[in-house]
Structure formats: structure tokens, C-alpha cells
Amino acid sequence: MKFLRSLFTLAAGAAAFACVATAHAEDINLGVISTDSSVVLKQRWEPLIEDMKKQTGLNVKAFFATDYAGIIEGMRFNKVQVGYFGNASAIEAVDRSGGEVFAKAQHANGDSGYYSLLITNVNSRFKTLDDVFKNTKDLTLGFGDPNSTSGTLVPAYYLFAKHNTPVNTSFKSVLPSSHEANLLAVVNNKIDIATNNSMMMETLKREHPDKYAQVRVLWTSPLIPSDPLVWRKDLPQATKDKLRKFFLNYAKTDPHEKAVMAGITEYSGFEASSDQQLRPIREIVLFQQKQKIESDAHLSDNDRKTQLAALDAKLSALNSAQSKQ
Structure with missing residues (x-):
């Protein structure tokens, strides 16, 4: 037993x-x-x-x-x-x-998506993008997390690169932060301009319409x-x-x-x-990497060619995968 x-x-x-x-x-x-x-x-x-x-x-x-x-x-x-x-x-x-x-x-x-934005306080001197890019050395930019699509990647490509304005060297200061922190900094007029997105703006409009009225949108990206x-x-x-x-x-x-x-x-x-939904963003990343390699004065011609060829191969693979869908 x-x-x-x-x-x-x-x-x-x-x-x-x-x-x-x-x-x-x-x-x-x-x-x-x-x-x-x-x-x-x-x-x-x-x-x-x-x-x-x-x-x-x-x-x-x-x-x-x-x-x-x-x-x-x-x-x-x-x-x-x-x-x-x-x-x-x-x-x-x-x-x-x-x-x-x-x-x-x-x-x-x-x-089917959302939008990256560049925003400023409604009372700021910036009425248009031309006002922003006239003299960026005097401006404080609230930027996104390094891995943020709407706060960093999309505006870096579609806005700042298109205006030949490298983010890291063109502004008085760049302050990476969350969407919420950047939005509040703009509302309270603590920074000149900031990246953000349409979802955060919709939430602000619904929950704090008085603060929403303090924001001016200067730029809207293509659909993300x-x-x-x-x-x-x-x-x-x-x-x-x-x-x-x-x-x-x-x-x-x-x-x-x-x-x-x-x-x-x-x-x-x-x-x-x-x-597959990541493909358009991958293309932006690869294009930015190509730009960085092409402008890197420290690379030898052979190293530059090798690295660019590798990126071109990745872009070709993306396009090939898309054509098979």
C-alpha cells in the first residue's frame, strides 16, 4: 500500500x-x-x-x-x-x-493608413515650409524615436532629404522624443517644430480640443x-x-x-x-543607405561600389518579390 x-x-x-x-x-x-x-x-x-x-x-x-x-x-x-x-x-x-x-x-x-506630419505652434512665426527651410540653424526640431516610421523615417526621406536638409547637421538642436512629448512641446511653445502623425492629432482633437487649436500642420506625408x-x-x-x-x-x-x-x-x-506591407518602407531605408554611402568621403571607390551593389541587389529582390504577388 x-x-x-x-x-x-x-x-x-x-x-x-x-x-x-x-x-x-x-x-x-x-x-x-x-x-x-x-x-x-x-x-x-x-x-x-x-x-x-x-x-x-x-x-x-x-x-x-x-x-x-x-x-x-x-x-x-x-x-x-x-x-x-x-x-x-x-x-x-x-x-x-x-x-x-x-x-x-x-x-x-x-x-488604409495614416500620415506623418510636421507641426508647429499656431502662434509661431512659421506659416509655411519655406519659413522652416529659410534658416534651419536657428530652429529646434522635435524628432521621433530612431525606429519610428512617422516620427523619423518618413519625414527624414520625404521631407528633409527632399529639401537637401540632413537632420543631424542642419538644425540648432534635434531632440528625439515620443510623439506625445513632441506634441506637448509644440502645444506649450517649447520647441519650434516637431514631427508627429495624424493619429496623435486625431486623439488630441477628440480629448483636448483647446490644445488641438494650438497646433499648425506645416506638412503632411504620403500615406503610411x-x-x-x-x-x-x-x-x-x-x-x-x-x-x-x-x-x-x-x-x-x-x-x-x-x-x-x-x-x-x-x-x-x-x-x-x-x-509584404513593409516593402515601401524597406525601399525608403535602402534608398537612404545608398545616399549615405554615396556621400561617405571615407570609403574607397571599391568599397563604395561593393556596398552599393549589395543595396541594389536588395532593392531588386524587393521588386522581384512584389512582381510575383
């Missing part, structure tokens, strides 16, 4: 261990890029995360890093399994962190694809199925879910996507 009791004890212990292991395998950390302060992000995303727990059965926890790189590195080292990214940071997550785009946000206004959701490729297929089902069906009809999405940043839900 004693022997049988020992066997039963061992069996029960093994079963309990198996349950713990299974539960641990279902832990999911959802990383959210730091467009705002962690407190604001938590307020906006926690209701969705609670719904995600209930509907998927997964043990979902939020991961709010102080910068974009924190989410990218978190996914790389499997501290983050699913992430909400901008397109530029999603490229890093895909290339460096074993990530894969599986969905993207839907906008409540029907747009909606922000993607990225998961680690090595997630179990059953877990991917749960995540896909949750996100693609969320806020389609339920009033509570619609309110949650509206509270995040004027979103109406999510739709299926893939790594």
Missing part, C-alpha cells in the same frame, strides 16, 4: 508539473511601442488585453518599454511574443527578432501603411490560431470592443496582413 501511495504521489506530481509547463507555454507578452508614456499606453491597451485573456485563454501580459528598441529586443530574446509596431520598427522585428507580420490596424475613418501586429515565427500553431482569431474578429460588432479600439487611437479593429 505504501508503494502504491508513492506511485500515486509521483503520478500526481508529474501531472501537476505537466499542467504548470503547459500553462507556462501559453504565456504571451504583448509589447506596445512607446508612442506615449507607459501610463497612457497602459490605460489605452489594458482593456484590450483583458478581453484577449478571456477570449483566447492565454495568459497575456503587457510589455511597455521606454523606447522602440526595447520591444524589438524583447521579441529577439523571447521576452515579447507579440508586438504592436510601426512599420519601421516592424522591419527590425522581422529581420532581427524572428518576427512575422500577421495583421494590421484598421482606421475608423476608413483610411497601417501599424502592423507582429508575432514570433516560432510560436505554436495553436497559439497563432488563437491570436489570429482574436485580433481579426475583435471590435467587428461588440459595442464594448468598438469603444476599446476607439480609445487606443481612433482604430476600428484589425485586418489580416503580411511582411
Whole structure:
């Protein structure tokens, strides 16, 4: 009898261990890029995360890093399994962190994307872009996180490069920060100009119309694809199925879910996507890299040719992949 009791004890212990292991395998950390302060992000995303727990059965926890790189590195080292990214940071997550785009946000206004902006205070002396580029050496620029699509990558390419104005050398000072911090600095007239995006402006208009009235938009970019959701490729297929089902069906009809999405940043839900949505942003990145190599006086002719040939090969591969779609 004693022997049988020992066997039963061992069996029960093994079963309990198996349950713990299974539960641990279902832990999911959802990383959210730091467009705002962690407190604001938590307020906006926690209701969705609670719904995600209930509907998927997964043990979902939020991961709010102080910068974009924190989410990218978190996914790389499997501290983050699913992430909400901008397109530029999603490229890093895909290339460096074993990530894969599986969905993207839907906008409540029907747009398939959003816009990068250059903004200033309504009472500033800057009425047009010409006013900005007349003498940039006197200006303080609020710029985005280095991995931000709308705060850094798109304005660097479509605005400053087009005006032959390298960001790092053309301004009195450049202050990289979050969209929220840059927006508040413009509202309070603490900096001359800043990059931002249309989603932040819509949120400001809805929540603080008096502060919205303090902002002048000087420039609007071409359309940027909606922000993607990225998961680690090595997630179990059953877990991917749960995540896909949750996100693609969320806020389609339920009033509570619609309110949650509206509270995040004027979103109406999510739709299926893939790594292909990153292609236009990849082209911008590669073009900027080519410009940097072409202007690098420290490179030998052979090194320059070799590096440019490698970038051209990457661009050709992107175009080839697009033609097969």
C-alpha cells in the first residue's frame, strides 16, 4: 500500500508539473511601442488585453518599454511574443527578432493608413515650409524615436532629404522624443517644430480640443501603411490560431470592443496582413543607405561600389518579390 501511495504521489506530481509547463507555454507578452508614456499606453491597451485573456485563454501580459528598441529586443530574446509596431520598427522585428507580420490596424475613418506630419505652434512665426527651410540653424526640431516610421523615417526621406536638409547637421538642436512629448512641446511653445502623425492629432482633437487649436500642420506625408501586429515565427500553431482569431474578429460588432479600439487611437479593429506591407518602407531605408554611402568621403571607390551593389541587389529582390504577388 505504501508503494502504491508513492506511485500515486509521483503520478500526481508529474501531472501537476505537466499542467504548470503547459500553462507556462501559453504565456504571451504583448509589447506596445512607446508612442506615449507607459501610463497612457497602459490605460489605452489594458482593456484590450483583458478581453484577449478571456477570449483566447492565454495568459497575456503587457510589455511597455521606454523606447522602440526595447520591444524589438524583447521579441529577439523571447521576452515579447507579440508586438504592436510601426512599420519601421516592424522591419527590425522581422529581420532581427524572428518576427512575422500577421495583421494590421484598421482606421475608423476608413483610411488604409495614416500620415506623418510636421507641426508647429499656431502662434509661431512659421506659416509655411519655406519659413522652416529659410534658416534651419536657428530652429529646434522635435524628432521621433530612431525606429519610428512617422516620427523619423518618413519625414527624414520625404521631407528633409527632399529639401537637401540632413537632420543631424542642419538644425540648432534635434531632440528625439515620443510623439506625445513632441506634441506637448509644440502645444506649450517649447520647441519650434516637431514631427508627429495624424493619429496623435486625431486623439488630441477628440480629448483636448483647446490644445488641438494650438497646433499648425506645416506638412503632411504620403500615406503610411497601417501599424502592423507582429508575432514570433516560432510560436505554436495553436497559439497563432488563437491570436489570429482574436485580433481579426475583435471590435467587428461588440459595442464594448468598438469603444476599446476607439480609445487606443481612433482604430476600428484589425485586418489580416503580411511582411509584404513593409516593402515601401524597406525601399525608403535602402534608398537612404545608398545616399549615405554615396556621400561617405571615407570609403574607397571599391568599397563604395561593393556596398552599393549589395543595396541594389536588395532593392531588386524587393521588386522581384512584389512582381510575383
